[in-house]
Amino acid sequence: MRRRPTIRDVASASGVSMGTVSRVAAKSSVVSPETRHRVEQAMRTLGYVPNIAARTMRTNRTKIVGLLLPDLANTVFLLLAKAAERLLGAEGYTLFLYSSERSPTREIEFLELASRYRMDGLIVSLSDETNQSVVEALSKMECPIVLLDRDTPIRADVVFSEHAEAMQRVTAHLIELGHRRIALITAPLGIRPGRERVLGYRAALRDAGLGVDEALIGHDYQTSKYGFSKALEMLRRPVPPTAVIAGGDEIFYGVLRATRQLNLAIPGDVSIVGADNRMLSDVVTPMITIIDRDMEQVGDTAADMLIRRMNGEGGEPVHVHLPSEVILRSSTAKPRPDVV
Amino acid sequence: MRRRPTIRDVASASGVSMGTVSRVAAKSSVVSPETRHRVEQAMRTLGYVPNIAARTMRTNRTKIVGLLLPDLANTVFLLLAKAAERLLGAEGYTLFLYSSERSPTREIEFLELASRYRMDGLIVSLSDETNQSVVEALSKMECPIVLLDRDTPIRADVVFSEHAEAMQRVTAHLIELGHRRIALITAPLGIRPGRERVLGYRAALRDAGLGVDEALIGHDYQTSKYGFSKALEMLRRPVPPTAVIAGGDEIFYGVLRATRQLNLAIPGDVSIVGADNRMLSDVVTPMITIIDRDMEQVGDTAADMLIRRMNGEGGEPVHVHLPSEVILRSSTAKPRPDVV
DNA sequence: GGCTCCAATGAAAACGTCACCATTATATCA
DNA sequence: TGATATAATGGTGACGTTTTCATTGGAGCC
Structure with missing residues (x-):
C-alpha cells in the first residue's frame, strides 16, 4: 500500500512551497490565481486529501461536534439531529452522533x-439529570456544551421545551369532555420533562377541583415495556381510567399495545393522548391527539447557540424556552355515559 | 483557558520519560507495576486525556469506522448499527454514523x-448501486470496506440478505389463500433488494400459472409518500388488488396510511404483508404478516468481516448470504368470496 | 531615480504522540 | 566470578499541517 500524498508532495509537484499549498487547501489567504490553479491541478493528479489529524494538531480544532441522544429510534431526536447537522454543516462542522441507550455508563x-478526540462542542440530552457522576463528568468538559431540556447545576446554555402548560391544557380538555379518571404515564421524575408533565397534569386537576388518584400516575421508566405493563395494570383495575395520557414516544407505543391487548376501542372505551411521534400517530387508527413540539426548532436553536460559543462568544449561560402544541384529533372524545 | 496537559507534563510530574508515559497510556508493553501506578496517579491529578489526533499522526490509525446508512429513521438499520457498534467497540473502534438520506451527493x-479523517474502515449501504460517481468514489477509497446487500463491481466484502425466496414464499402463501390480484410495492430496481423481491414475486405467480399484471407492481421510490400514493392508486382501481405486499419500511408506512384513508379493513378488505419493521407491525391492529430478517446478524457479520480486514487479513472478497424469514400473522387471510 | 508599500511566496518551527534504538540494572547460568 | 540474557526505562526523530516571520519583486509616488 503506497503512502498517501502529503502537502509536501503537492508542493514539489507544483513547484511551490508547502506554505502555499496549505494556503490553497485551506482556501484562506491570498494566493495568485495562476499559482492556485497550478496547485489545484497537482492536488487532483496526485489524489491529495488533507489529513485532518495533522491539521488538528496544529490548529487545535477538530471541526467535530458531538450529539448525545438517549435513543436513536425516537423520531423526535432524529428531527433534531437533522436540523442541527444542517446548521453545523454549513459552518464546516461534522456531527458525531451517539446514542446513550439511556445508560449513564x-x-x-x-x-x-x-475529550480524547477533542471535539469542538457538544449538544447533550441526558437520560437522568440526577446522576452525579455524569453531571460531574459533564462539568469537567473543556468545550462548549448545549444541554437539551434538563435542569442541572452545570453552567451551560440550555434549550428547554415547554411541557407543563401543554400537559395542563390537554388534561383540562379531557376533563371538559367529561373524563374524571385520567391516567398519566410518563418519563421518570429524574428528568425535567417527566417532572413538568406531572406538574401540569396536577395543576389541571386542581383547577377543576378534582382530587388526584396517585394510582393513576406512572413515572418509573421511559420504555415501551413499562408503558405497556403500566397501562395494562391501570386499565385492568375494577374502575379503570377513561383516558390515558402517554408522555413520550416509547411509552406511547406501550400504551397502544396495551389497548390492543385488551381489545379496547379508541376513543370508545378509552381516550388516548400521545406525544411527539407524529409518524406513528398518523398511521395508527384512529388518528391520535398528541402533544407536539417543533424539534427542528430545538435542533436549530441548539446548533446556533453552540456555534456562537465555539466562535468564542462569551457571556452568561443562555436559557431558551420553546413552546409545545396540543393537536386535538379523534383519539380523544367524551367517555361513555355509563362508565363515568 | 489553560493548556491541556500532555504526555510531557505527566512525564515530568511523575519523574519518568515520555516514552514510559506513552507505554502506560497505550497499555501496550511492559511497565513495572510501581511505575505504572505512579504514572496513572499523575495522569489523574493532572487530568490528562490522550490526544487522539497526535496518536493518529504517529500510528496512522484513527480507530474510527464509518457506517453509512440510507436512513436512520429505519429501525432495521438501527439494529444493525447497534450490533456492529458492539463488536467494533470491543476492538477499540468508535462507530461514526452517517445517514445519506438516500442522496448520492x-x-x-x-x-x-x-478520506479526510482517515477512517480505518467503512460499512456502506448505498441508496442506488447504479450511480456511477458514487461507485467510482467508493472504489477509490484506501481503507477496507464492507458493502451491505448491493451488487457492484467493487472488489469488497459484501453481506447479502436473501429477499427473492422469502418474497416467493409469502406470495405463494397469498395465492394459496385464494388471492389472485396481489400488488407489490417495493424499492427501486436500482438496488438489489428491489430487484430480488420483484423476481421472487414473479416466480411465485409463474409457478402458480398466473399472469403478471404490471399495473400491480410499483418500484419507483423507497419512500412513505410513494407507498401511500401508489397503494391508493392501486386500491382505487375498478378491480382492486385483494392483497398488498410492501417491501421495505417506509413503503409499509405509506401502504398502511392508504388503507386507513380508504377505510379498508385488514384483512377483511385487503391482506397486507409488511417488511422488517417489527415495532410498527406489533403496534398496528391487526398484527401484520412480515418478511423479517435478523439485522443484528447482518451487523455482526459486517463488523466481523471488517475487523479481519483492518487487521490486515488478505484474500479474495468474501460474500456472505443471510436468510430472511416469513412471519405469518393476522393481516393475511382468505379474500372475500365475492371479490375474488 | 530613489523611496515606500504591498502582494505573493518561501522557510522553518511547533503541535503531541509513539516506536525505535540505546542504555542501565538485575537475574541467570556455566 | 564473569558472561550473557532479560526487563525496564530514557532519548529522539518523525508523522502532516498551519502560521509566523522574512524575503522578494514590482507598482506607485514624489
Whole structure:
C-alpha cells in the first residue's frame, strides 16, 4: 500500500512551497490565481486529501461536534439531529452522533470520547439529570456544551421545551369532555420533562377541583415495556381510567399495545393522548391527539447557540424556552355515559 | 483557558520519560507495576486525556469506522448499527454514523469525510448501486470496506440478505389463500433488494400459472409518500388488488396510511404483508404478516468481516448470504368470496 | 531615480504522540 | 566470578499541517 500524498508532495509537484499549498487547501489567504490553479491541478493528479489529524494538531480544532441522544429510534431526536447537522454543516462542522441507550455508563463513555478526540462542542440530552457522576463528568468538559431540556447545576446554555402548560391544557380538555379518571404515564421524575408533565397534569386537576388518584400516575421508566405493563395494570383495575395520557414516544407505543391487548376501542372505551411521534400517530387508527413540539426548532436553536460559543462568544449561560402544541384529533372524545 | 496537559507534563510530574508515559497510556508493553501506578496517579491529578489526533499522526490509525446508512429513521438499520457498534467497540473502534438520506451527493460527502479523517474502515449501504460517481468514489477509497446487500463491481466484502425466496414464499402463501390480484410495492430496481423481491414475486405467480399484471407492481421510490400514493392508486382501481405486499419500511408506512384513508379493513378488505419493521407491525391492529430478517446478524457479520480486514487479513472478497424469514400473522387471510 | 508599500511566496518551527534504538540494572547460568 | 540474557526505562526523530516571520519583486509616488 503506497503512502498517501502529503502537502509536501503537492508542493514539489507544483513547484511551490508547502506554505502555499496549505494556503490553497485551506482556501484562506491570498494566493495568485495562476499559482492556485497550478496547485489545484497537482492536488487532483496526485489524489491529495488533507489529513485532518495533522491539521488538528496544529490548529487545535477538530471541526467535530458531538450529539448525545438517549435513543436513536425516537423520531423526535432524529428531527433534531437533522436540523442541527444542517446548521453545523454549513459552518464546516461534522456531527458525531451517539446514542446513550439511556445508560449513564454510555453517557460517560461518550464524554470520554469527546475529550480524547477533542471535539469542538457538544449538544447533550441526558437520560437522568440526577446522576452525579455524569453531571460531574459533564462539568469537567473543556468545550462548549448545549444541554437539551434538563435542569442541572452545570453552567451551560440550555434549550428547554415547554411541557407543563401543554400537559395542563390537554388534561383540562379531557376533563371538559367529561373524563374524571385520567391516567398519566410518563418519563421518570429524574428528568425535567417527566417532572413538568406531572406538574401540569396536577395543576389541571386542581383547577377543576378534582382530587388526584396517585394510582393513576406512572413515572418509573421511559420504555415501551413499562408503558405497556403500566397501562395494562391501570386499565385492568375494577374502575379503570377513561383516558390515558402517554408522555413520550416509547411509552406511547406501550400504551397502544396495551389497548390492543385488551381489545379496547379508541376513543370508545378509552381516550388516548400521545406525544411527539407524529409518524406513528398518523398511521395508527384512529388518528391520535398528541402533544407536539417543533424539534427542528430545538435542533436549530441548539446548533446556533453552540456555534456562537465555539466562535468564542462569551457571556452568561443562555436559557431558551420553546413552546409545545396540543393537536386535538379523534383519539380523544367524551367517555361513555355509563362508565363515568 | 489553560493548556491541556500532555504526555510531557505527566512525564515530568511523575519523574519518568515520555516514552514510559506513552507505554502506560497505550497499555501496550511492559511497565513495572510501581511505575505504572505512579504514572496513572499523575495522569489523574493532572487530568490528562490522550490526544487522539497526535496518536493518529504517529500510528496512522484513527480507530474510527464509518457506517453509512440510507436512513436512520429505519429501525432495521438501527439494529444493525447497534450490533456492529458492539463488536467494533470491543476492538477499540468508535462507530461514526452517517445517514445519506438516500442522496448520492451525501454519500459522496461521507466518503470525502472518511478520506479526510482517515477512517480505518467503512460499512456502506448505498441508496442506488447504479450511480456511477458514487461507485467510482467508493472504489477509490484506501481503507477496507464492507458493502451491505448491493451488487457492484467493487472488489469488497459484501453481506447479502436473501429477499427473492422469502418474497416467493409469502406470495405463494397469498395465492394459496385464494388471492389472485396481489400488488407489490417495493424499492427501486436500482438496488438489489428491489430487484430480488420483484423476481421472487414473479416466480411465485409463474409457478402458480398466473399472469403478471404490471399495473400491480410499483418500484419507483423507497419512500412513505410513494407507498401511500401508489397503494391508493392501486386500491382505487375498478378491480382492486385483494392483497398488498410492501417491501421495505417506509413503503409499509405509506401502504398502511392508504388503507386507513380508504377505510379498508385488514384483512377483511385487503391482506397486507409488511417488511422488517417489527415495532410498527406489533403496534398496528391487526398484527401484520412480515418478511423479517435478523439485522443484528447482518451487523455482526459486517463488523466481523471488517475487523479481519483492518487487521490486515488478505484474500479474495468474501460474500456472505443471510436468510430472511416469513412471519405469518393476522393481516393475511382468505379474500372475500365475492371479490375474488 | 530613489523611496515606500504591498502582494505573493518561501522557510522553518511547533503541535503531541509513539516506536525505535540505546542504555542501565538485575537475574541467570556455566 | 564473569558472561550473557532479560526487563525496564530514557532519548529522539518523525508523522502532516498551519502560521509566523522574512524575503522578494514590482507598482506607485514624489
